[in-house]
Amino acid sequence: MSLFGFAFKPRRARTAQTARDRLQLLLAHERLGSSSAPDFLPQLQNDLLEVIRKYVAVDDDGVEIVMQREDAMSSLEINIELPSESAPKGAAG
Amino acid sequence: MTTGLKEEQPLGRIVVITSGKGGVGKTTSAAAISAGLAQLGHKTVVIDFDVGLRNLDMIMGCERRVVFDFINVIQGDARLKQALIKDKRLDTLYILPTSQTRDKDALTKEGVEAVLNELKEEFDYIICDSPAGIERGAQLAMYFADEAVVVTNPEVSSVRDSDRVLGLLASKTKRAESSDEPVRATVLLTRHDQARIDQGEMMNVDDVLEILAVPLLGIIPESTAVLRASNVGTPVTLEEPSNAGRAYHDAVARLTGAEVEMRIGSERRPGLFQRLFGRTA
Numbered sequence: 001m002s003l004f005g006f007a008f009k010p011r012r013a014r015t016a017q018t019a020r021d022r023l024q025l026l027l028a029h030e031r032l033g034s035s036s037a038p039d040f041l042p043q044l045q046n047d048l049l050e051v052i053r054k055y056v057a058v059d060d061d062g063v064e065i066v067m068q069r070e071d072a073m074s075s076l077e078i079n080i081e082l083p084s085e086s087a088p089k090g091a092a093g
Numbered sequence: 094m095t096t097g098l099k100e101e102q103p104l105g106r107i108v109v110i111t112s113g114k115g116g117v118g119k120t121t122s123a124a125a126i127s128a129g130l131a132q133l134g135h136k137t138v139v140i141d142f143d144v145g146l147r148n149l150d151m152i153m154g155c156e157r158r159v160v161f162d163f164i165n166v167i168q169g170d171a172r173l174k175q176a177l178i179k180d181k182r183l184d185t186l187y188i189l190p191t192s193q194t195r196d197k198d199a200l201t202k203e204g205v206e207a208v209l210n211e212l213k214e215e216f217d218y219i220i221c222d223s224p225a226g227i228e229r230g231a232q233l234a235m236y237f238a239d240e241a242v243v244v245t246n247p248e249v250s251s252v253r254d255s256d257r258v259l260g261l262l263a264s265k266t267k268r269a270e271s272s273d274e275p276v277r278a279t280v281l282l283t284r285h286d287q288a289r290i291d292q293g294e295m296m297n298v299d300d301v302l303e304i305l306a307v308p309l310l311g312i313i314p315e316s317t318a319v320l321r322a323s324n325v326g327t328p329v330t331l332e333e334p335s336n337a338g339r340a341y342h343d344a345v346a347r348l349t350g351a352e353v354e355m356r357i358g359s360e361r362r363p364g365l366f367q368r369l370f371g372r373t374a
Contacts, residue, residue: 014293019249020300027256027304 028066041065048078056082103136105213108220108348109238111262113254115225117246118283121319121329122341123222124152126242128328129345131186135217138177140208141191142234143224144199150190153180154326164192167204173211182331187216197230205233227261237267241278242310242348247285247296255280255305279310281344286315287357298357311344313337314358 049063064079110123120143127139140163141149150156155178161171166189173189180186189208192199212219223234235241241262245255262276263269269276282298289295302309318335322328330341336358343353 016290016293016296016300019296020304023249023252023304026253030253030256031260 025066028068041067052080058082103215104217106218106240107209107238108218108240108242109223109235110220110242110244111223111231111235111258112244113227113258114251117244117251119244120148120152120222121323122242122244122281122283123149123220124328125330125341126345126348127220128183128186129330129342130218131183132330133345133349134185136185136215137218137220138187138189138212138216139220139222140189141222142230143222144191144195144197144230145193146224147191147193149222150188151326152323153188153328155188159190162190162192164195164199166208167201173208197228200230200233202233202236206237209237227257232265235262235266238276241276242281243278244281244283245301246283247301252301252304259305259307279308280305281310281313283313284315285312309355310347311340312355312357313340
């Protein structure tokens with residue numbers, strides 16, 4: 001790549017990484033769906049959201065649950081995304 | 094080199110070219126792989142399973158020679174020998190076109206099995222060009238397969254559909270239902286664009302393989318040669334040398350069990366500055 005080419009390179013986000021991450025998350029869900037998947041995941045997600053909301057204001061899609069099953073072990077991964085300036089609700093009161 | 098002349102038992106290996114998603118290059122790949130196998134001297138037949146949307150005949154350049162088709166044979170209206178079209182370029186290559194007027198319900202499991210069994214007696218490789226989707230036509234194309242080539246673009250919907258198809262190969266095939274070895278599935282990554290990968294705009298080979306977790310059969314670069322070849326009805330492996338053609342030849346060699354180093358061909362179009370200063374760069 002020439003020196004000039006570099007200067008004109010658009011400063012865009014590297015979307016390939018996003019594609020990869022989205023697929024990995026999605027397929028972890030879908031592969032479960034085709035085997036005997038526990039279908040309590042959506043309910044668990046709702047319940048968690050409710051509990052967390054008692055203390056922190058989180059978005060509807062702020063809780064993400066991924067279950068991965070492998071031969072030896074399974075794991076349940078829970079990601080909770082907190083808003084940037086989350087003041088605890090009623091903590092002072 | 095022609096195995097057909099010898100009296101030995103042909104290999105009789107059934108390979109399905111499938112993907113789930115449409116437009117990723119199944120028919121292009123089926124044509125290129127079949128022609129590549131035939132060039133190596135393997136007696137090869139390629140079957141169009143896309144009933145109602147016949148296209149393999151055009152890609153192979155034999156659309157005006159279709160008299161009887163796969164469905165006629167299944168329904169007993171023609172003999173297999175009458176429906177098989179012998180390629181004009183390679184005497185080891187045959188095409189079994191499908192019907193343009195019927196629909197996929199005309200395919201029956203028993204009918205497909207009978208035709209495949211008859212072909213196994215005579216051919217080394219039987220390439221099944223699957224329709225898109227995961228309905229009846231696609232399921233029957235993969236059901237009797239020994240091997241599967243899952244054609245995938247480095248793009249989210251294609252990878253997702255490939256994953257689904259890999260699931261079906263592992264559960265809804267004859268080999269899956271019996272205690273035989275499972276269908277040997279590989280990924281053929283098509284429309285690969287190294288320039289876009291370098292810019293972080295396209296998932297790379299490792300990304301796709303990590304997600305799908307099956308071995309790689311080959312990497313076909315995005316190439317203008319593919320459209321040119323389809324324009325004139327010539328499989329890209331029989332056209333004048335191109336990056337895509339070379340990549341298909343490598344994939345074909347791997348399909349026959351040869352060890353060929355994986356190389357990434359690319360068709361880099363020079364940028365403005367590279368064109369201006371091309372000689373000094």
